[in-house]
Amino acid sequence: MKQLPFKLGIHPINWVGEDVKEHGADTTFEQIVDDIQALGLTGTEMGRKYPTDVAELKKALSMREISLVSQWKSVLFSDPAYREEELAAYRKHAEFLKEMGSTVISTAEVGGSLHFDPRRTPNEKEVLRLDEAGWKSLAEGLNLAGEIAQEYGLKLTYHHHGGTVVESPEEIDKLMALTDPSLVYLLFDTGHAYYGGADPLTVLRKHYDRIAYIHLKDIRQSVLDEARAEQADFVTCIRKGVFTVPGDGCLDFAPIFDELMVRNYQGWAMLEGEQDPATHNPFEYARKALQFIHTLLSKEAGNRP
Numbered sequence: 001m002k003q004l005p006f007k008l009g010i011h012p013i014n015w016v017g018e019d020v021k022e023h024g025a026d027t028t029f030e031q032i033v034d035d036i037q038a039l040g041l042t043g044t045e046m047g048r049k050y051p052t053d054v055a056e057l058k059k060a061l062s063m064r065e066i067s068l069v070s071q072w073k074s075v076l077f078s079d080p081a082y083r084e085e086e087l088a089a090y091r092k093h094a095e096f097l098k099e100m101g102s103t104v105i106s107t108a109e110v111g112g113s114l115h116f117d118p119r120r121t122p123n124e125k126e127v128l129r130l131d132e133a134g135w136k137s138l139a140e141g142l143n144l145a146g147e148i149a150q151e152y153g154l155k156l157t158y159h160h161h162g163g164t165v166v167e168s169p170e171e172i173d174k175l176m177a178l179t180d181p182s183l184v185y186l187l188f189d190t191g192h193a194y195y196g197g198a199d200p201l202t203v204l205r206k207h208y209d210r211i212a213y214i215h216l217k218d219i220r221q222s223v224l225d226e227a228r229a230e231q232a233d234f235v236t237c238i239r240k241g242v243f244t245v246p247g248d249g250c251l252d253f254a255p256i257f258d259e260l261m262v263r264n265y266q267g268w269a270m271l272e273g274e275q276d277p278a279t280h281n282p283f284e285y286a287r288k289a290l291q292f293i294h295t296l297l298s299k300e301a302g303n304r305p
Contacts, residue, residue, distance in 0.1 A: 009043025077141025163234025191217025
């Protein structure tokens with residue numbers, strides 16, 4: 001991976017599901033970080049099996065020469081009634097990441113989401129899209145959270161995400177237009193971009209100046225088509241295996257990597273699969289993804305004048 005100008009890491013979601021709790025339920029923290037070390041990767045995100053004590057986590061990661069790059073933070077800014085408690089929680093989150101030496105905060109609005117909004121009931125069927133008041137409140141809350149992140153030397157990177165109110169290319173565009181570019185950055189996720197109906201390369205090019213963090217995820221087109229036909233919700237899509245690692249799905253990563261190389265992207269990019277580890281061995285799939293990227297870069301290098 002010496003040809004890469006950016007830092008390549010891997011998300012623990014390859015081993016342990018975050019939205020599907022039975023995925024990797026028996027997997028240990030030690031297994032995850034030992035695998036990451038064996039893969040030769042040096043960056044990870046926080047996972048639900050990771051110890052939350054700063055000293056313990058620092059020791060475990062440093063002995064394997066792994067950095068904690070980020071941790072997901074759900075927010076409910078679209079409803080002004082939650083703003084103060086959400087900002088207080090965001091500050092606590094930023095404090096932890098600062099202590100861990102992280103650089104970005106993966107941030108996503110859960111208001112309106114079928115699975116993540118605490119106000120929703122189990123019998124509901126659809127994501128509730130935001131009205132203009134909701135968009136305004138969300139943007140204001142994110143700008144304030146972005147200020148908190150800056151206080152701690154971090155960047156708020158907004159994660160456009162399947163099954164949420166910022167999912168489609170139009171919603172990504174609107175969020176970027178409504179928020180302060182100096183406070184709110186974008187977490188560009190190849191798989192979630194495609195899942196939300198966007199061309200990932202178009203999103204990358206259109207919003208490159210706002211991108212401060214990347215997730216590299218692939219899509220199984222046949223599974224997505226089946227899920228769409230069944231009108232399956234987001235978590236059901238994960239259970240069906242809609243996501244996989246780069247090189248194992250339908251996305252064309254060659255122009256994406258070429259764009260990142262030409263623009264000299266220097267942030268972190270995380271490999272993600274988010275599939276059942278019992279049937280898709282995380283270590284083996286990650287190794288295949290790394291080989292795919294190596295082959296891809298070798299071909300691109302051979303094609304350059």
